[in-house]
Amino acid sequence: MRKQHEWYDEHDAERWVAEPVKRPGRTAFARDRARVLHSAALRRLAAKTQVVTAGSDDFVRNRLTHSLEVAQIGRELAATLGCDPDIVDAACLSHDLGHPPFGHNGERALDQVAAEIGGFEGNAQTLRLLTRLESKTFDAEGRSVGLNLSRATLDAATKYPWPRRPGERKFGVYDDDLAVFSWLRQGVGERRCLEAQVMDFADDVAYSVHDVEDGIVAHHIDLAAVDAEPAPYWETVRQMYLPEATDAELDEGWARLKALNYWPRAEFDDSRQALGALKDVTSQLIGRFATAAEQATHAVFGRSRLIRYEADLVVPDGIRTEIGLLKGVGMFHVLNSPERQARRATQRELLTELVEALWKSAPQHLDVPFKADFAEAPDDDARLRVVVDQVASLTDPSALAWHAHLLER
Structure with missing residues (x-):
């Protein structure tokens, strides 16, 4: 392997599910970056709000352009410090993957509708995408383990390395993702790498x-x-x-x-x-x-x-x-x-209504992968989490279109 592995050990490069090395001259971390760069979740950020509603202006940033700019800044700073640039690049590209339609405003709406099942947080949703929802690799039982990134890259993408706690709005993992979270955070407490x-x-x-x-x-x-x-x-x-x-x-x-x-x-x-x-x-x-x-x-x-x-x-x-x-x-x-305040209130109402409509009709209108998750969910809490996953995956335009189709006919 390349020089980076003289500084990062096999523990850092380990994956949740072991995979054969297909190209020996390529580091695990270069593979991680490529997986994020080619993911559907990253592409969807092009139609998700950064600050101004996506598509409303030809100049201002959307979540994808913002993520690309963050990756450039992070990669160069990493190189000056001695960190592996691919790890930081992949983490920067990943950092907003869990954001729902309408940015932080949508995050607020989904947190309210998911209050009884552990809430919603964009960073916790990012971990869920990387380790479950964005399918690339599967375990021996046929369950998706997401992009199956290395431990070091998943750790680098973990902005808030703790589960939800009373009185705190920010957290990095839902309760039903604690197994992979515990694996990637072995022995490091709540300190960030x-x-x-x-x-x-x-x-x-x-x-x-x-x-x-x-x-x-x-x-x-x-x-x-x-x-x-x-x-x-x-x-x-x-x-x-x-x-x-x-x-x-x-x-x-x-x-x-x-x-x-x-x-x-x-x-x-x-x-x-x-x-x-x-x-x-x-x-x-x-x-x-x-x-x-x-x-x-x-x-x-x-x-x-x-x-x-x-x-x-x-x-x-x-x-x-x-x-x-x-x-x-x-x-x-x-x-x-x-x-903007009026528009933000309308957006929160739209997402709330969309979750309610999908929940009432589920699994009928869910995308195929989420229909399978819904069928396998053990209880209503887990089924509601699937509906929230579905809505969070949508772009701004698709959320509007789904709402129009389900509620405005």
Whole structure:
């Protein structure tokens, strides 16, 4: 095998179901990345909402373009730290696979309808897709084990390595997926591996700069308005991302961003020059954030090659503040847009009605794989989980189409 396996051992490369090595010159982790890249679940992200509804604008990101950008950021940062780039790339491509139609808004709706069976969480759904729903490999009893990724790659894709706990909204595994979760997390408690931390940071970096870029191009974000009256923006930053941040810390972080020689100062006018300048801003900010994390991590851990549980990603507090500020400025316009709020309420109602309609008629209208899951489910809780799996698998347009077919005839 290639050089990466001098640093990652056979425990890291092990799969839930053993498979023969078909191409000896290819690492297990390169195979993992290819499996995710060619998956139907990844393709479906092209029609799933990132922030703006998928398909409503030709410029802004959808879940697929966002995931590709996260993978590029994560892969390059991984290489500078010494992590296997294919592991981090695969984890970044996987990180949003479990998101349902309409993004976090849809996640909220499905969490409510699934409240009595353990709820719904996009990251837990990602693990379920990778290890069960996205069929590629089967065990000796004929059950799907999903893409059957290596332990190290599944671990890297696990953003919240714990089951649901009272009072906590984020978690990474449903109760009926605990067997494979326990296998991939052997002996590591709730600590996240370095590769998962790189994936999570790359997601934050991409989210922060690209949502602001999208907002400026769509003329939803005016950076001058932040300067004129920062208090409402800072309230959103604290509400969503940095609850302990003081006004002084946020003011100082914003001042650092504004002092950058590439920070946009002219009003955006849709010209090629303005588009090019804005693209340079996003590129420079990504470089600023990634370089700061790389340098801080090596300053603490010293070694040139850092992997798995040998190190933690170190992100300077000031950089975390700057990222939180950008995310908050982008989110401010989502939270405070009456038109978007009305649409989001309609989307939640639509998904709730769709689950109810499918549950009442199940398994009649389910896709063939979910019909089989429904037939094999041991009780009503497990059958409802199958219906939720079906709805979560849909894209934004297909959710609308299914709702129209089942409820609007």
